[in-house]
Amino acid sequence: MPRAKTRHEKSTPDGRYLYAVVPMEVVDSLDLDIPGIEDTDLHPVTSGQLAAIVSDIEQQTLRPERKLLSTHSKVLGHVMDQAPMLPVAFGIIAGSEREVRNLLAEHENDFLTQLRAVSGNVELGLRIRLSDPNAFGYYVNAFPELEAMRDDLYREGEPSREEKIELGKRFVDMLNGFREETADRVLAGIKSVASQTLVNEPRNESEVVNLAALVPQKKVNAFNAAVEKLAATLPENFQVDVTGPWPPYNFTHLRIHFEQEEEEAAQGAP
Incomplete structure (x- = not known):
């Protein structure tokens, strides 16, 4: 029992x-x-x-x-x-x-508002990254101003620690400027096919753009076509990846x- x-x-x-x-x-x-x-x-x-x-x-x-x-x-x-x-x-x-x-x-009211905002949409991720393993070396060659600064510092031997720090700061400034310009180009290229976009911080030196896009399901193919068009304008050293579709994590709270x-x-x- x-x-x-x-x-x-x-x-x-x-x-x-x-x-x-x-x-x-x-x-x-x-x-x-x-x-x-x-x-x-x-x-x-x-x-x-x-x-x-x-x-x-x-x-x-x-x-x-x-x-x-x-x-x-x-x-x-x-x-x-x-x-x-x-x-x-x-x-x-x-x-x-x-x-x-x-x-x-x-x-209830908040959740219903968010549901209406994402209804009929999916989230897609878009990342652009440098495929060259030596990011600093690539950008030194790509940015003449940075290359000239590097050459001046090393012309008479090993530069001081402070000079190296200054070179590093200049590299970061130029990289961030390049990232912003590239992100602006991407956003302009997908604005007609994305309901919303969110630009996230790059995860490492090689990553140039890391963004999420809320895209109507009926425009997913158009989004991919727009990204392919953008990719064709980038130097061959850059790789463009689209991921998803995902649930709208970045556009709901x-x-x-x-x-x-x-x-x-x-x-x-x-």
Whole structure:
């Protein structure tokens, strides 16, 4: 005979892992037949005009392991292909469905506004980078002013530490100027096919442009064509990469913060 469950044991987990927020109107047509984190089923939690796509979970925290990140990403892509959505960052867990409903109710107007802004759009990444492994050497040869400064400093032997620092500063200034000019050219070239753009900081010396673009789904091919046209105007040492389509991470901002539900209502205290 199976033993009875204690008051602290649950037949199903209380926790809900969040993937995305979608309009309530699309819920009935969504295909959620894809495994979630830890192979759990997806289901919607609804409130007002919104629904959150969630799955049950027992853990309260998750490590960003490759398998889990991949599952999260696959779920987002699956939902994105079917409906407007606001993607939730990896690892957000609510203590209960009540917390999820409270979140949707509290931010309903904001979430609806963001959904309207990204509806029919996808995010594409665009990066331009120098393929030459010696970035400093390349730019010294590309910028005559920098080359002349370098030659003057080394003409009579090893320059001082201060002179090297000054040369480094000049290199950074010229590189930043080149990046800004290139980014402006890119933005001008894609403005007719992008709803919004966001220029991010380059990640290293080789990267010239790193931007995200919110692009109407019907204009993705036009965006790629515009990028190819831009790429043809760059020196052969530069590589242009387009990534995506992605959920609109850079163009949505979900304010999500869960606190434990007052220690289960003060452990049942009146």
